[in-house]
């Protein structure tokens with residue numbers, strides 16, 4: 001990417017008018033990646049066309065797609081008995097694809113366990129329950145932290161696990177509530193994790209999972225893409241009414257090109273993976289992510305002005321939600337933050353308050369700028 005850095009002065013991001021963007025998604029992307037995409041936008045690597053204008057079946061594009069997968073495999077150390085798919089419909093369509101692929105049919109009466117720890121795992125079980133309502137299988141909520149307003153994770157001793165379940169689904173990082181489950185739960189059923197907002201934020205042991213999926217627009221690339229990492233033994237079990245496009249076996253056979261994939265998002269995801277490898281991979285980025293989260297939580301905890309109620313052991317390192325003790329100052333906080341170049345801090349409408357999403361592409365400097373602003377703002381109100 002050295003040619004690209006020459007094209008613009010990266011040391012002075014302000015000259016590019018790049019602000020501190022804490023958007024929950026679609027989220028911040030590395031400036032280097034956007035510059036590279038910009039540089040090859042009109043004439044992709046001397047071919048005289050943009051990558052967006054190429055057939056997804058051309059040798060050039062297939063190479064881009066395969067290199068993106070290889071880079072992701074290196075980053076996450078994905079074992080060979082896992083397939084990687086680049087699909088559409090976001091993480092949300094996976095809420096339906098998972099039971100369609102794994103719950104069986106009215107004859108097999110499959111069973112699935114779901115842990116509810118916030119808005120996204122709540123949506124996932126809601127979709128799965130449609131199958132249970134039709135008598136096509138059983139969907140069991142093993143536990144829910146709703147009573148705590150989703151500020152913690154139910155103790156595993158209290159989970160009502162189903163014997164012989166086809167899978168156990170949970171959300172590793174609840175983007176809206178700021179609750180993260182750092183260790184994969186130890187259950188007998190294959191683990192399925194929604195990692196939309198924490199994938200690539202730290203190293204994980206993929207072999208502990210049956211399937212991992214993640215919408216791209218948090219930590220991977222632009223919207224329009226969802227990545228599925230699935231163990232081979234879970235492929236080829238779709239029910240007979242599963243739409244062809246959602247059947248993992250079909251997508252594996254066609255290398256995610258059963259129909260036209262989101263070619264530009266896939267290409268850009270590849271550039272993000274390349275950037276991550278250049279940063280030193282997930283160990284290196286995790287170190288920075290921990291620093292960012294510690295700094296922000298410390299700023300909140302040290303103040304008399306900001307509150308975060310999440311159980312400390314489950315505080316998300318990617319999505320930090322907080323409220324002002326005096327919520328009548330929310331509007332002023334957001335206006336002044338924006339004036340200071342700190343964007344998209346408004347919390348999700350379901351929980352209110354503030355939220356800073358501090359994904360991989362959000363630098364420590366950006367988090368420092370936010371913390372400095374928060375301290376100053378609190379001081380002024382005192």
Ligand SMILES: *Cc1c(COP(=O)(O)O)cnc(C)c1O
Pocket residue numbers: 025089090091092093120171173174175194195196197215216218226
């Ligand atoms: C954003 C998000 C989703 C939804 O993703 P879409 O790509 O919009 O469908 C699902 N789960 C989690 C954890 C998310 O953060």
